[in-house]
Amino acid sequence: MPKETFYNLDEEKRKKITEVLISEFSQKPFSDVNVKTIVERLGIARGSFYQYFEDLEDSYFYILDKKTHDIHKLFLTSLEKNDGDVISSLNDYGYDIADIIFKEDSYMLYKNRFLYWDESLNKSWNNCHQDYKDLFKNIEKMGVDEEKIIFVRAIVHNLIQRNFREEWDRATFLEKYKIHMGWVKEGIFNANI
Known part of the structure; x- marks a missing residue:
């Protein structure tokens, strides 16, 4: 800082x-x-x-x-708002993400961050932002399995990266988000795919 x-x-x-x-x-x-x-x-x-x-x-x-919001903190905010209900939080989360990444004044910052972030930047970011580690402690206090959140995080990161690579609009991002979260909620191998 x-x-x-x-x-x-x-x-x-x-x-x-x-x-x-x-x-x-x-x-x-x-x-x-x-x-x-x-x-x-x-x-x-x-x-x-x-x-x-x-x-x-x-x-x-x-x-x-x-100029940007931490999407991990954004999910925690949704989780707290929904009293630890992961499904309701996932429903809200896609809209929350779309609201921030499609803002004109920060769109390119998000794009560059999600497309070009590397392990060196990640390590430095984590060193500067020690509060990030506390996010998972708060999630565990709500009785939510950390591994499941890490799994969902990987899916969300991939969707955001694809959004920028494939140049989706907001509606396409939300459509893809709903499909992927539907698979998560139903159990991917139980979904009709």
């Missing part, structure tokens, strides 16, 4: 840095973004960037935290 120096900047400069970072991380995958281009666009010295952020990943995670 940004260093204190970043937060000590005047609001206009913070806003400009944030806008450039959003633009860079929206236009290309993380692996194609570099500090050199960012500082050139901002008209600042490279050293200034490192006064504001530890590294490029730090600036990326700042933008993701600022």
Whole structure:
């Protein structure tokens, strides 16, 4: 997350840095973004960037935290709202995901995250977001089997990735989500497929 120096900047400069970072991380995958281009666009010295952020990943995670929602936390919110009822939560969850990933101002951030996220970014993300591990503790407290949630998570991640790869619209995403969750709810081998 940004260093204190970043937060000590005047609001206009913070806003400009944030806008450039959003633009860079929206236009290309993380692996194609570099500090050199960012500082050139901002008209600042490279050293200034490192006064504001530890590294490029730090600036990326700042933008993701600022402009996107964690879909895992989104599911937990749905689960809590539905008093641990997984089926009702799964019904709501598809709409919740569609509401956030199809927002015009963050669509490309989600696309780049889901198509180009790698294990190195995942490890760094988890180190910066220790609260993520607590999600599963909360799920277990509600009496929900963690392994089943991990299984559903894999399906949801795949659907989101396919959504961006195949360039679905919102209606197509929801249609595919309902089909897949129907198989999960019925038991995939018991479904008429």
